[in-house]
Amino acid sequence: MNNRKLNYIKYILPVLLLAMLAFVRPPADWLQKLKANLDTYRTQYAPEKVYLILDKPYYAPGQTIWLKGFVLDAASLHPSAKSNVLYVDLMNADNQPVEQLTLKAEKGKAAGDIQLPTDLSAGNYRLVAYTQWLRNFGEETFFNKEIKILGANTAATNTTGVAGKIDFQFFPEGGDLVEGLTSRVAFKAVNSSGGVAVNGSVFDDKGQKVVDFADAHLGMGGFELQPQAGRRYVAQVRTKEGKIGQYALPAAKPAGYTLRVDETNENTYWQISVAGKITQPESLVVTGISRDALHYSENIRIQPGHTFKFTVAKAKFPTGIVRFNLARANGEPLAERLIFADNQDDLNVTLTTDKKTYAGRDKVTMQLVAQDKKGRPVATDFALAITETELVKYHKNGLSLKAHLLLTSDLRGYVEQPGYYFAESNPSRKQALDYLLLTQGWRRFNWQETIAGTFPTIKYPNETDLSITGKLVTNKNKPVEGGEALLYLQDQHQAFITTETDQQGAFAFNGFDFTGTIDVVVQGTDADGRRDRLRVKMDEKNFVPQTPTFTVPNWTDGLLASTSKDFLLASNHQLASVDQNLNNYTLRGILLSAVEVKGEKDMVQPFQLHDKADVVIKRNELAIAPSGNIIESLQGRVAGLQVYRTGQNQFRARIRGQMNAPLYLLDGMPVSESTLSSISQFDVSRVEILKSAANSAIYGGRASGGVIALFTNRTNDEPAEVKPGTYIIIHQAKGYSKVREFYSPKYDGATPASNEPDLRTTLYWNPRVKTDAQGKATVTFYTADRTTTYQVLAEGISDDGQPGSGATTFGVNSKKGNS
Template sequence: MAVLQTIKKSVFILSAILLGAMIMNNDNLTEKVKSNLNSYQLYYTPEKIYLHHDKPYYLAGEMIWLKAYILGAANLEASPKSGVLYVDLINDQNQKVDNLILPIEEGEAFGDFLLSDELPEGVYRIAAYTNWMRNFGEEFFFQKEIYILSVQNAVATKNLARQTDEIDLQFFPEGGDLISGIPNEVAFKALNNKGYGTGVEGEVYDSEGKKVLDFKDHFLGMGSFVFSPEASKKYVARLNLKNGQILDIPLPQAKEKGYNLHIDEVTDPDNILIRIRSNQPEASNLFLFGIARDRLIHSQGIALKGLQWQDFLVPKSEFPTGVARFTLSDPLGNAFAERVVFINHPIKEIVEIQTEKKVFGLRDAVNLTISNKSITELSHLSISVTAEELVQMPEFQENIHTYLLLSSDLKGHIEFPAYYFESNDLERQKALRYLMMTQGWTRLGWETLVSGDFPVMRHANEMDLNIRGRLLRTNGSPVANGEAILYLKDKYTTFMLTPTNNDGYFSFRGFYFKGSIPVVIQGSDSRGRKEDVVVEMITEDYTPTLKDHLLRLPSQYSAQAPDKYIQQTQQQFKGIETEVWGMELGELLLQEVVVEGRADVFQPFKLHTRADAVLYRDQLPIAPSGNILEVLQGRVAGLQVTRTGMNEFRAIIRGQGTPLYLWDGIPISESTLQSINQFDINRIEILKGLGTAGIYGGRASGGVIAFFSETGSSTEDVDPEAGKHIIIHQALGYNGTRQFYSPSFDVSAYYDLPDLRSTVYWNPTVMVKPNSKTELSFYTGDIPGLYRVIVEGITKDGQPISEVHLFEVNAIE
């Protein structure tokens, strides 16, 4: 008896020791996870970007209007990390066809692309990112497909690749592995040859040819089945394709030993049901962690006694709306199973959209009221209004709510993301569950989190424009601890000095200007010597490569563009050109807003956005007559320059007559050119025809020759031939932004032509204060039918806002 009592006492003591060790290990691992997450948020802080643009497809020559929201990935509040946004337009050959550099203010930026009318038809993508985001990989970038139509290739739109019977069927055991001898839920996803979900049904057979079960997808090729595999057997899924072919696809091999993590987030509206099973006879000490938005929300230790399972509940109220990850590990942090779930709390309506009536007439005034029904502060909202007859939005398309809370945290393309949020019925909850079981997680990986081995920060965060370069010796070695001087003749004549680091790199920070400006950079070594110093500027031409994490257009979407879209948009182009050519130049020269920054750089005005030819001063010969027109002889195709008298010349572009001459955006006469000093000119831009010069109206019927002075950026005292230690560098600034033009039919004396605009209103900076409303006004066009109003934004505390309102326009009111 005494021996038995001693044994019982020993077992009790051993159990207590094990329990104490488990608690200690749990505390250690939990604190380690918390500490690493805090460090990640504090020092790394990845960002998310969402882009709202007006339409899913455009005709070459149209304008893309866009608004970007730049947010912290964890809290979805305005990111303090970045002040510069890059937006690239990339073709299907991964070539950048246009790009924007935009200033970020309070987590917002807006701009526009003027599409070249020579772009070939096809699928393009818009990529938006900051320099800081490059540290975490391109899967964090916002990348979205758009379709660009072309008049020349209009027929090709319908000639899309035919759908085939090819199916890619993938299996995803819940938790990561199939475990022998216990029930396993296996999710699956079937994709067609274009990578879109497709319906599928089949059977599962074991290696002995015995049928185990039947399965069928629930939504878009996604579903699941449950069975208890044996490690000694192999299993295949058999599909009977429409073409009569039988396709056998192997399932993952079951493991002899392991742990199974089963999660049911659908059955109980208030709790997440979790079951942990093991096929091992020995007891195990395990730990479960629940992480969301880079915060440890839930952690607990689990003592699993042999061939048993444990069930427990985790309240959904502990988690924010969005994607959460559960990880099952041992005391050392080795993961056994993982599962992502979506926590879908009810959405509170914050913004309401109203119009004073439901039906309007053609060219009718619309008064739109946007109300903030909460005490919450909002970002500037972005608003687009499009005519449904021309702009057919994809069904259940991506919006700021679906992207920030769902798509941006998962790998791969998600079809119809808004479907999962349209209602909270059981069918959609199940579909969302299968989505979470078949999509990968893009956020911080578990192994990285436990080890604290975070990515090396190779790209600095940019709060403003930087001019970067490097000082080298003539033999290629870096000039360490040297000095770079930047000279900029603005209205204050600015000099800036900065040292080089040990590798010779230097950076001038704090610039805020639009367009491009020439600056002088001079270098010297640590002793002030310049003879053996070479200045090299860093002008990185970076283009994101095509990745799987891309917001794709729906299958066959390009064929769904209305046939009349090209025809009516083209007619609208012609109408605008006719209207503009009838206007006087003074009615068009509306100065765009130029934000001045620390350097207070002078920006000459220009209305056009691109020129047919640009000549810089260093490309021009000396004019013997002193007349600047003389240097243009034979320099530009289609431009003829002839002598008309002593030191007098005349220019004609394509035989169209006398061009419009501009000096820093101001019209001047041809005779005035004789008094312009050639060395006061920075560049000359030639606009040959309607496509580029039409914006200047009837006075530009002969084209435009625009001269830009060196004011604000004079470099006449610089002699680049004096040595490689001093150079003239053309620094790129922010892109200018245009204001959306919406005609006012009650006052316009010009707009007698058809108004066939597909986008009738765009505004990226609408402010609505808490418990208040803002009224906006615009006019409908000549397109009858439904008009769609889309309002997007985000609250200051990180709640996405996406609202849609429809109204009707009748030809006869």
């Protein structure tokens, strides 16, 4: 072996040994625990993400907010398996609910609408969307969206030059500055109106300038700094208005590590650099977590005075925020860095119309095509909103479904102009997004709690259907364990369901599926079948979301000066129609098929809610009616009760002085007047009549004409009198909110058309435009009367979690003009 080869081996051997020592097998204990805990959190706890799409960003009193909600698994963005019930609350500036919706989510999607009162005050309002399951993870995970209600006196607020106090903060990449190590330092300057454009310089404690800087986007930017031992640094910051402030940089640590992540030139890898000011070699672990899963881990060994660099493929991670962590071999966290992985895998959505310009009240045929990134058709559904460009102004960088699911829902606080970071045509968006992630806090989970296996406390059950819940307690408010609660519809006692109470006396009737409200009867017994001294307490769902801790600037203020008056004028002609929903329910009809409904043979004895009747007539006091109708038997028996014939064997009763018919009860259950004709008067043991408002008030508005209560002879003994409002009550259960269909008039000549001006600001809304197996969908609608341009926005997400959106415009040249 010659000397040249020997020298080469002597040179290369230490390098190879160093490389071999740099990458070693990761420590199995805490890494396996971290992975297992993340898997548990992701699959068993399965947090959700909720989002709302609206037909437009602001409204006038009397208009309708048309909306589509999404309930998705936070990790996969697939339809949530936890929740099929979505709550949407419209809150005013005092955090009082104006309207509260309960929507049925099918395959993670729900449609709804809010009819705004015509006398609603102008101002700022907030839409909040959440599920009961999401409450377990804190209200900061709720979806919040600010909207503005315009009024006659609405004026634009001139925010130009209104700065207020600036909050200026520094964020060293990875977390800390370390003496002698070069770091990227990000900064953010904001006030009450959002990001503030700034520039300035950094000086050391001797007054020497170190570096100049300027923000790149919305008050965010960065610079390089190598802090020297014993030195302190301060930044002089200037706004474009000339205001100057001084802000101290964080003190550098005498020892420690820095973590840096850069994008490589190929744009398919990240270069990760780890440097340490240390005296002894140390083994460290780098992990990469995204969507609540561990996608990358590597154990490295850092030598004193060396920077360890390696690359990580972006393809290892799904699209979204990636969290790189640097930790010691025992799991102690040292540094953290957020970065965004963009695999360019969202849906490609195109919208085309059969013409570019239409006449007034002309027919439009529009086609929507959805494809994945490989050009394959995607069958899913989209929310489609078509609005007037002159009267409805969208923020070009506003929140979108994609921006929320992939970005803002994983970050703490308010993100200004989130759409900017996904504008493909903007070359500076990637750098701006990097600065955002360097300066915005992570909200998904806590590192140390995840390693320790500390999970959220589950207080609220997931809802796959509607439930009616309450508690059975004694008259001393002690829970009744092992008792039974029984439920049936107020006017149908032939079918009922039962459930057992738990240790806290709580009971739940699950499996309901109905719209509107229904009156149900709930009664309770203890484990020995006793009912006296028991009380049924129903749960009233009166949860009110709290106001977010962060302030959301109202971006609409600068757009309303030229649109407010015309918008309000057009809103007076907004058209909508209501689908009538007749609540002729049966118990079987409002329960899912898996719920067992029991029959009348198991029914308990008749009951009464009232304490006192004005008149009580026993069986032996009733005259025999020739018609067999029990109402005829009451003729002449009660002062103030009028009975008259309405047909063959048909009679009607009225209490003198009452405008409405009385409420008829049969063994405590409301029945119709015609039903009584089929009841044998010999089966009636007594009749109780409530004429006074004081006695009949317990039955509510339906008893405004008084009450005639009949009790049948179901047992040989007279039924025992029971105290009302204790072990048996009538409860008004709330179902899903009624959902109306957007009314789009047909000007086809065959349908009668209104002569009123059609000035709709929302021309068309459809929350469920479904593409077929070829990825295509076609919709038709008619234009209105204004000469204008309409903007079309479509947003949706595939069943496998790929969001997508499309936009287009078309014009209308109407002969009627815009007056």
